[in-house]
Amino acid sequence: MLSHHGRFWFLVQFGIRCAVCVISPKCPFGYDSQTFKIGPFSCIICQALLFECNRCVPCTHVFCKACISRFSDCPLCGADIEKIEADTNLQSVVDRFIDGHARIKRSPVDTDEKEVIGEKKTVIYEDVSLERGAFLVQQAMRAFRANNVESAKSRLSLCAQDIREQLEIAGNTSELCSQLGAVLGMLGDCCRAMGDGTSAVGYFDESVTFLSKVETDDLEVTHTLSVSLNKIGDLKYYEGDLKAARDHYFRALDVRRNAIKDSSKAPSQVLDVAVSLAKVADVDRNLDAEDSATQGFQEAINLLESLKINSEENALEQRRVSVLEFLNGQLSKKQSD
Template identity: 70%
Template sequence: MSSACPFSKAGNAGGVCPMKFTENSDNHQAENGDTGKKDGDDSAVLSPKCPFGYDSQSFKLGPLSCLVCHALLFESSKCMPCSHKFCKACISRFKDCPLCGADIEKIEPDTDLQEVVERFIEGHARIKRSQVNTDPKEGGGEHKNVIYEDVSMERGAFLVQQAMRAFLAQNIGSAKSRLSICVEDMREQLERTGNTSELCSQLGAALGMLGDCCRAMGDAGPAISYYEESVEFLSKLPAHDLEVVHTLSVSLNKIGDLKYYDEDLQSARSYYFRSLDVRRNAVKNNPNVSSQMVDVAVSLAKVADVDRNLGNEGTAVDGFQEAIKCLESLTLDPKDTALEQRRLSVLEFLHSQLAVDPNPVNVSSV
């Protein structure tokens, strides 16, 4: 899954993003109505109170989380005879209960608990406010309606956090389910508000993560569809946002990888080259960002690899050499050890491609 967080401006404690813990998030209390009132609206806004101990700022889940993946329960199941409850995908990997160590004789679905989890998702990240209406048919008298309204950014951040936890624990079905709800929320908001930069960025990233889920499940067709839709939304955004540029180029590369595995080399090269073009433009706009130059080298290697497999050896060698030149001319901050390790890893691969006879080696793992 992408490391770029589409919800860094959503509500979370201490500016901690649920996807990228080093990012800062903006204070959006006024946006979500946490001030108690909205401009031009005298209706009071009340924070939801959860009987299960849910905290909308720190995303504490209480008893509705799985001990194995640490995300919201998905397809809640209990292992017998101890009756301890986990996600179905999580507990299916064990012969003994992870909580008490008892032998698992069988696993049973817990539909009642799962219904509670689904109501939990549906009911949280909402605000409750009373609305005063005047009905002229009844003599102009006032009456109050209590209505609920989604706070989609906070809800989205919560769902993305749960999806990331589940994905990292290999509970792909859970991750896909949470992301699907998140994407549906954002599509509905797009219909109400139109395309805003922030919403397009968030939707593009979430669609890319859905593509990752499908890819992990072996569903190449749906994965490509999600990646292509991610590209569609991210392409609408200004090119000065480096995280958007990175997410866009990664989605293009992932489509290229899937085309490559399907032996559609011409399509693979087309998507790899589009990613390369995006990254080259990013370097032009941000020449001092070293990570962008490493990304360009990776894209050059991908394009060159396809050229070699297409029989264009001279073009492939030129691409490998250009990528080497990019990386060897790059001076990094000594403190940035992770980027230096990546640079050396890519360099090693590139030199190996020039040192051996042409072989159909895919560079999707670089």
């Protein structure tokens, strides 16, 4: 899933700096930067920007190719679909919207600065890749949830390219590295959903590289880093490479353990540690290291049994109970053997 990577730390407000006034942004296509409305450029099936736009014949309604290919009747009007045809003209407009709409960025207002050339106001423009990044990630998440994975991958690839360009200018700042790490993790999810395990590992591995450069106690960055490591471990596990799987699971466990050493030990973090302990222990059992496996399962059980969760956090408590049942089942399985 993409959820854990769903970080909008790079969503910033539009603003305009000029000599005497602030002008509210207005897109001629009706795009609203606050609500992400995209009007006629959206597909009603996936609720995201049109991707590989196709038109139904004879009703002429347009959708993403991947979305409309699942239907025999138009989901908008109910007409029989005789065939679908690529609408390259509309797709070209959508692509221009992505490439050009948010490229002009108004700088933050500086009331002390007066820039006048003759009697004309000067509006200063700058790159807006981060604002565009928030928009692209939002569209990618919509598409991914609707199983339009190619669309999601395309939007995320553009976002990653934008952030890489910023990295070349600004260097490896914590903010940019965390942004790129999260987006690369989402690209890994897309590749995994498409059955491309090799590319998925590549993206997850690069995600780990950039997130590891971030020196922060940010809970979400830590979680995203450990999740990317776990996903590499999962893919290696399914490939049968248990030693590589264990290595990545253990690295994730190490990240999560360090996160709770000098922190308030949020319940979600403790749960993450327990899950990582279970993953490592499961691999140990498959590698015939039963003593290590038993020790890992028991350590995770002890953590969860001592974990106190507020009554209003129902979802977290349900997760704790579920993981605890699994762990107890693993120990019971050994005893029955």
